[in-house]
Amino acid sequence: MRSAQGAASITLAAFLSATPVGAASDAGSKTTAPGDADLSAVATIGKALFSDPKLSASGQMSCASCHDPGNHFAPSNARPVQLGGAYLDQPGLRAVPSLTYKRQTPPFTFGMLDPTSEAGEAAPQVVAQQGAGAKGAAGASASTQPAPQKTAGTSAAASPVPRGGLFWDGRADTLQEQALAVLFTHFEMAEPDRATLAATLRARYGDRLAQLFGEAVRDDDKMLIDEAAFALSRYQTEAVEFHPYTSKYDAFLAGETQLSPAEARGRALFDDPKKGNCAACHLDTRSADGRPPQFTDYEYEALGVPRNPAIPANADPHYIDLGLCGPLRHDTISTQPGNCGMFKTPSLRNVATRHVFFHNGVYTSLQQVLRFYAKRDSDPRAIYPTRNGKVARFDDLPTRYQGNIDRTDTPFGRKPGEGDALTEAEQADIIAFLETLTDGYAPPEE
Known part of the structure; x- marks a missing residue:
């Protein structure tokens, strides 16, 4: 058995009526799933579980409802948050990330990075797991230390940094833990309790799970649920469609194609520490052992993106999403002021097929995202709302955390x-x- 550990308002009716946007239609955005013969027996069960709506309280929502295999396991609509719950009318709090390229995500740690390590491979020297009493090298509280300067291709952190974990706030260390959290979250699959979920699993998968894990799994609710979550994690780990590495950039790194002039200029700007500096967080070079780049350093940043009035929770001006400080994370990390407003850096693989961006889905195009980076400080009036004639900079984060x-x-x-x-x-x-970076690239025929 494996153990798991003052904004404009929007009405729910208006949110529910948002027009879905279909999955990207170009051939390059599709991935081809392998057959069950390519998966282990437990991963095959996980594949069935992933698409089974009967595991939800509504009986109509599966993992695939939000993580569409036809859109690189990300939502195929443009809602900033997705709907779940027992009646599919409960909006979530954050944009749903893609499930692709998650298997290399390290567990959450809060500590010092080794500046001598290869870019993207720095192992945190843990100061305190889950942040309990995290201190810098000089004994100062991490909440009082300035954010470390980043330069493309380096990991020059001089103070403890949060890194790793799943979800936007890193509160799950494994795909198994992540799956369990979603099954019981009230605005997601919303199972009311473990006994109810176990009964469903027993009826639908009892025989298959017993063949793998023994007859005892039928009568032990915890074992039954844990093994089902393990099967989900194995499917996401083994199935190539979750990590295909079939983008044009992968083909370029392999010497199989060339970038166009615009793409090559874009890559240079992406890497340039004096221009885009994107590669400081979204690492784009192979690791020391030759693994393809993941386009994330798994670290956390507070970027100050604007508040999104399209999220129903934001209709309450007192509601604030503080990332590592909650509302979904509840541990010592969440009590440290220096962590508030920080969210995990996502991978940029397949980013061009996403319909919303950042943790709150405030932007709906890459053009808007690049405009934010270009103008946030130089022209804040173009980014943030104006109130009483004054620009409300960083309007989604209280002043004390800015x-x-x-x-x-x-x-x-x-x-x-x-x-x-x-x-x-x-x-x-x-x-x-x-x-x-979109998977499914096919070189032009000569």
């Missing part, structure tokens, strides 16, 4: 009047490069 926001790493740190960090042409080139 010191956590990254204000120094390029492309941030510019002052109004200094000009945007990236021109519109440069933004377009970076987007061209990001489009090469």
Whole structure:
């Protein structure tokens, strides 16, 4: 047995009527799933569980409802948050991430990074697991230390940093834990209790699970649920469609194709520490042992994206999503002010097929995302709302936590009047490069 551990308002009716956007239609955005013969017996059960709506309180929602296999296991609509619950009318709190490229995600740690390690491979020297009493090298509280400066291709953190874990706030260490959390969350699959879920699993999968794990699994609710969650994790780990590495950029790294002029310019801007500086967090080079880049350093950042009034929870001006500080994470990490407003850096693989961006889904296009990076500091009036004639900068984070926001790493740190960090042409080139990260690329026939 494996153990798991003042915004504008929007009415729910208006949210429910949001028009879904279909999955990307271009052939390059589709992945081909292997047959069951390519999976272990337990992963095959996991594949069935992944698409089974009977595991939800509504009987109509499966993992695949939000993690659409036809859209790289991300939502296929443009809602900022998805709907779940017993009657499929409960909106979530954050944008749903893709489930692709998750198997290499390290467990959550809060500690020092080894600056001598290869980019993207730095192992946290744990100061305190789950953040209990985390201290810097000089004994200062992590909440009082400035955010470390990042430079493309390096990991030069001089103070403890949060890293790893699943969900936007890293509160699950394994795919198994993540699956269990979703099954019982009231605005997701919303199973009312373990006994109810166990009864469903027993009726639908009891024979198959007993063949693998023994007859005792039938009568032990905890074992039955844990093994089902383990099967879900094995499916996501083994099935190639969760980590196909079939993008044009992968083909480029393998020497099988060339980038177009716009894509090549975009890559240079992506890497340039004085321009895009994207690679400081979204690592784009192979690891020391030759593994393809994951396009994330698994660390956490407070970026100060604008509040999204389309999230129903935000109709309450007192509601604030503080990332590592809750409302979904409840541990010592969540009590440290220096962590508030920080969210995990996502992988950029397949990012061009997403319909919403950032933890709150505030943007619906890559053009809007690049504009945010280019103008956040140089032209905040173009990014944030104006109240009583004054720009409400960082309007989704209370003033007491705004010191956590990254204000120094390029492309941030510019002052109004200094000009945007990236021109519109440069933004377009970076987007061209990001489009090469979509899986399913087929080189043109000669």
